[in-house]
Amino acid sequence: MAKRVQARRLDGINQNPWVEFIELASENDVVNLGQGFPDYPPPDFVVEAFQHAISGDFMLYQYTKAFGHPPLTKILASFFGKLLGQEIDPLKNVLVTVGAYGALFTAFQALVDEGDEVIIIEPFFDCYEPMTLMAGGRPVFVSLKPTPTQDGELDSSSNWQLDPKELASKFTSRTKALILNTPSNPLGKVFSKAELELLASLCQQHDVVCIADEVYQWLVYDRHQHVSIASLPGMWERTLTIGSAGKTFSVTGWKVGWVLGPDRLMRYLHTVQENSIFHCPTQTQAAVAWCFQQEQLHFGQPSSYFVQLQQAVQRNRDHMIQSLQSMGLRPIVPQGSYFLITDISHFKSKMPDLPGAVDEPYDRRFIKWMIRNKGLVATPVSFFYSVPHQKHFDHYIRFCFLKDESTLQAMDKKLQEWKDELEA
Incomplete structure (x- = not known):
């Protein structure tokens, strides 16, 4: 008789919720946003x-060091050491990891x-909760809340803020870590220096580690500035700063990420x-090192890839905002990242009874309807x-605007057809 499998820590952790939407989209002619x-x-x-990288030295076909390919770890230490004001x-x-996912999981x-509490700021990147549970921890949630705007005024991700008293109440003697995502996914919020100082003071007061997911740090708009919490006084020693080559150089399939932090945590x-994956593929690490070497020659100048990427993606953001507004949707203007969320309250009030399970959040039913009837997926x-x-918060949906011009034009066409139907 086969032994009964016991994986109690995994009980209650949902399977990937995206699968249903991906399969539905593949069955329909949709614009994938x-x-x-x-x-x-x-x-x-x-x-x-x-x-x-693939035509380089023979050693690029061998195992690299477990902590990372030396040319990459050296340039990461040099590049980010200057930004964080640290000798790295x-x-x-x-530590070089298999993407930012690998960095977070590690x-x-x-x-x-077991039993440690991890504070997670909502809305949160969807792997934070299951990763906490898989480690035996207990997620503790605190929500960013939008402040009211004037009629006709565009909302901004900067208007979504933490309540300082509520935030402070989440810290207990069992709190081990706080995870901070800035610029954030899905909201696109860039935490201000004042907000970071509040988080930093609470982490120091309660001896809590900050896991800083900063994969979108080069995508910040409208003269907002990304500040790494590890650069604040007293925070380097209690912060793990996570980055991603996929987000940095638009090569998500390379799966190269990294963690920077003090020796007392990094060990x-x-x-x-x-004792798990041992090391990441050597050739992609070598390629990322080469990319950073090229960027280092232009960093801070108009010829910088980071500067040009930010400008191009901001144009896409503005294009999408204008298109969604013309349709009657209410986008929340992101300060950073390549996502924005849109308020669909207007549709929820007019079409409350979309097909789906009674307890299924409205935004999920709305997107299934939108896939089948409007050829758009969010x-x-x-x-x-x-x-x-x-x-x-089920009256919001998320769009990605890191898309080719042809994709944005296809979106425009679908939205215009939708608008024409409403006006008919």
């Missing part, structure tokens, strides 16, 4: 970097023990990686909330 990846080729220098040791303070497994992440924002809070 849901998934967060570019649908156009990467820039020429990134292609050149990969070609350089490439051997002790850097951090949770290394630092979160545990190194142990987890060495992402339900309720995915990014804890179950008790989903019903309060």
Whole structure:
């Protein structure tokens, strides 16, 4: 008789909720504005970097160091050391991982023990909750809340804020970590220095580690500024800063990420990686190192890829906002990232009884209807909330604007057809 499988820690962790929407979209002729990846080729220098890597030294076909390919760890230490105001040791303070997902998973497994509490700010990137549970921890949620706007005024992600008293109440003697995503997914909020200082003071007061997911740090708009919480006084020693080559250089399939942090924390992440995946593919690491070397030559100048990417993606953002507004939707203007959320309250009040299960959040039913009837796919924002809070935020959907011009034009066409139907 087969032994009964016991995986109690995984009980209650939902399977990927995206699958149903991906399958439904594949069955219909849709414009995909849901998934967060570019649908156009990467820039020429990134292609050149990969070609350089696969045709390089024979050693690029061998195992690399468990903590990362030395040319990459060295340039990450140099590049981010200047930004964070730290002397970063490439051997002790850097770990290269299988994408930012790998960085997050390694951090949770290394630092979160059974019964530890992890504070998660809502809306949150949807892997934070299951990763906390898989490590044996307990998620504790605190929501960003929108402030009212004047009639006809565009809302902004900067208007979504934490209540300081509510935030402080979430810290207890069992709090082990707080996870901070700035710029955030799905909201596109860039936390201000004052907001970061509040979070930093609470982390220091309660001896809490901050896991800072900063994968969108180069995508910040309208003269807003990204500030790394690790750069604030007293925070380097309690912060893990996570980045992503996929987001940085528009190559999401390369799956190269990194963690930067103090030796007292990083040693545990190194142990987890060495005894799980051991190391990341050497050639993609070499390609990312080459990309950073090229960017370093232009950093801060008009010729910088980071500058040009930000300008191009902001144009896409503005294009999408204008199109959604013309349709009668109410987009929340993001300060950063390549996502925006849109208020669909107007449709919820006019079409409350869309098909679906009684307890299914409205945004999920709305997107299924939109896929089948309007040829557009987005992402339900309720995915990014804890179950008790989903019903309060199920009148928002998320769009990705890191898309080719042809995709945006196809979106315009679908939205115009939808508008014409409403006006008929």
